[in-house]
Amino acid sequence: MADMMTVRLKVNGVEHEGRCEPRKLLVDFIREDLGLTGTHVGCEHGICGACTILFNGEAARSCIMLAVQAEGAELATVEGLMRDGKLHPLQEAFREHHGLQCGFCTPGMLMTALDFLRTNPTPSEREIREGISAVLCRCTGYQGIVNAVRAAAPVLAAGR
Amino acid sequence: MKPPKFEYHAPTSLDEALDALGRYGGDAKVLAGGQSLMPLLNFRLARPAALVDLNRVASLAYIREQDGQVRLGAMTRQRTIEFSPLVAQRLPLLKEATRWVGHLPIRTRGTIGGSIAHADPSAEYPAVLAALEGEVVARGARGERVIRAADLFQTYLTTSLAPDEILTEVRLPAMPAGAGYALEEFSRRHGDFAIVGIAAVVVRAGQRCTMARLATAGAGPVPVRLRAAEEILETEGLGEAAIDAAARRATELVDPDADIHASADYRRHLAGVLTKRALTRAIGVARG
Numbered sequence: 536m537a538d539m540m541t542v543r544l545k546v547n548g549v550e551h552e553g554r555c556e557p558r559k560l561l562v563d564f565i566r567e568d569l570g571l572t573g574t575h576v577g578c579e580h581g582i583c584g585a586c587t588i589l590f591n592g593e594a595a596r597s598c599i600m601l602a603v604q605a606e607g608a609e610l611a612t613v614e615g616l617m618r619d620g621k622l623h624p625l626q627e628a629f630r631e632h633h634g635l636q637c638g639f640c641t642p643g644m645l646m647t648a649l650d651f652l653r654t655n656p657t658p659s660e661r662e663i664r665e666g667i668s669a670v671l672c673r674c675t676g677y678q679g680i681v682n683a684v685r686a687a688a689p690v691l692a693a694g695r
Numbered sequence: 696m697k698p699p700k701f702e703y704h705a706p707t708s709l710d711e712a713l714d715a716l717g718r719y720g721g722d723a724k725v726l727a728g729g730q731s732l733m734p735l736l737n738f739r740l741a742r743p744a745a746l747v748d749l750n751r752v753a754s755l756a757y758i759r760e761q762d763g764q765v766r767l768g769a770m771t772r773q774r775t776i777e778f779s780p781l782v783a784q785r786l787p788l789l790k791e792a793t794r795w796v797g798h799l800p801i802r803t804r805g806t807i808g809g810s811i812a813h814a815d816p817s818a819e820y821p822a823v824l825a826a827l828e829g830e831v832v833a834r835g836a837r838g839e840r841v842i843r844a845a846d847l848f849q850t851y852l853t854t855s856l857a858p859d860e861i862l863t864e865v866r867l868p869a870m871p872a873g874a875g876y877a878l879e880e881f882s883r884r885h886g887d888f889a890i891v892g893i894a895a896v897v898v899r900a901g902q903r904c905t906m907a908r909l910a911t912a913g914a915g916p917v918p919v920r921l922r923a924a925e926e927i928l929e930t931e932g933l934g935e936a937a938i939d940a941a942a943r944r945a946t947e948l949v950d951p952d953a954d955i956h957a958s959a960d961y962r963r964h965l966a967g968v969l970t971k972r973a974l975t976r977a978i979g980v981a982r983g
Contacts, residue, residue: 557703580734593803599733668885669798
């Protein structure tokens with residue numbers, strides 16, 4: 536196709552290159568072209584937050600970004616959270632505190648909570664609720680997620 | 696949901712961007728943070744021939760103080776504004792309003808220029824622009840012009856920007872030191888679009904009010920300055936009776952439409968309630 540464009544980017548520290556139409560959504564590029572299906576597609580119009588990734592270190596919704604906009608960018612997805620076969624402390628907290636049931640929103644919850652805790656390392660419960668309101672969960676009633684984020688906060692702050 | 700086909704331009708300078716925009720005779724859309732335009736593309740409610748993406752025009756992202764104004768490049772992210780010490784000091788109302796703009800992962804991408812040019816009547820930044828009597832700078836093939844807030848918003852999602860113009864800068868007069876301010880908003884869930892929001896600024900000298908500003912979000916097709924309500928405070932002072940009178944006046948000054956979220960009557964009611972809350976809080980933090 537004539538209007539295919541090349542996209543070079545780094546995902547979880549690994550260089551990737553792909554070719555796609557300019558209209559290809561970043562989330563579809565991540566899943567279909569890079570094969571990283573941990574990032575989920577939910578509402579596809581920037582409401583549910585399931586597709587949230589870190590774009591140059593900041594949480595962003597990959598269903599309302601174009602893949603071509605990620606040329607030269609550094610992305611982090613849920614696949615990059617584990618280190619040396621061990622869960623990330625935030626993932627550990629989600630497991631410990633029953634922060635997921637079906638798991639569909641979890642990748643978006645985790646990536647959103649990472650940026651939230653990076654910019655607010657000692658949040659109040661109200662601030663946690665406001666922070667994760669960016670992502671919709673239909674299973675947990677949010678209480679387990681709030682508990683997990685609260686428990687993870689001091690662990691992540693200590694690791695900085 | 697996938698966007699329709701479009702030609703894609705990612706210029707690195709404003710001149711290149713204007714050049715690209717000019718080639719499509721109004722058929723291209725400017726892509727700023729994309730937090731409103733991308734959903735419209737995904738739904739195929741927008742079908743532009745081309746997108747001119749400003750995200751690589753580095754010269755459009757800045758916050759600086761000049762001539763008593765804080766000038767923000769159109770591509771300044773809402774997250775940058777949220778954490779800017781200059782904004783906190785000179786434009787605390789803008790900082791407060793930013794907390795209400797979408798959610799964290801929206802604000803990392805969303806820009807002040809995009810929000811204002813999109814002109815969603817329920818958005819916070821247009822209300823702040825109106826309340827602070829700010830202006831925007833537009834650049835087009837014929838040069839640059841400055842548009843006052845009152846002349847910018849025409850109706851729902853419609854501004855006086857020409858199709859070949861790009862909003863490049865937002866200029867907000869620095870708020871007087873000690874000015875009280877508040878933005879009160881009601882929405883079904885935090886981060887949703889406002890059903891109604893009220894931005895308030897109060898400059899006080901004891902119980903007297905030397906300047907009051909009130910502007911709405913979500914209470915009509917464009918942000919509404921509640922001038923007659925402001926005048927009540929400027930003539931009668933900052934006592935409870937004056938606040939109540941201003942709030943009552945606010946309900947008469949707005950002409951909201953009904954939609955699936957709220958009836959016109961309910962929006963009118965909210966305009967009064969939120970005016971009272973915003974004024975009470977603004978007066979509480981005002982010094983002087």
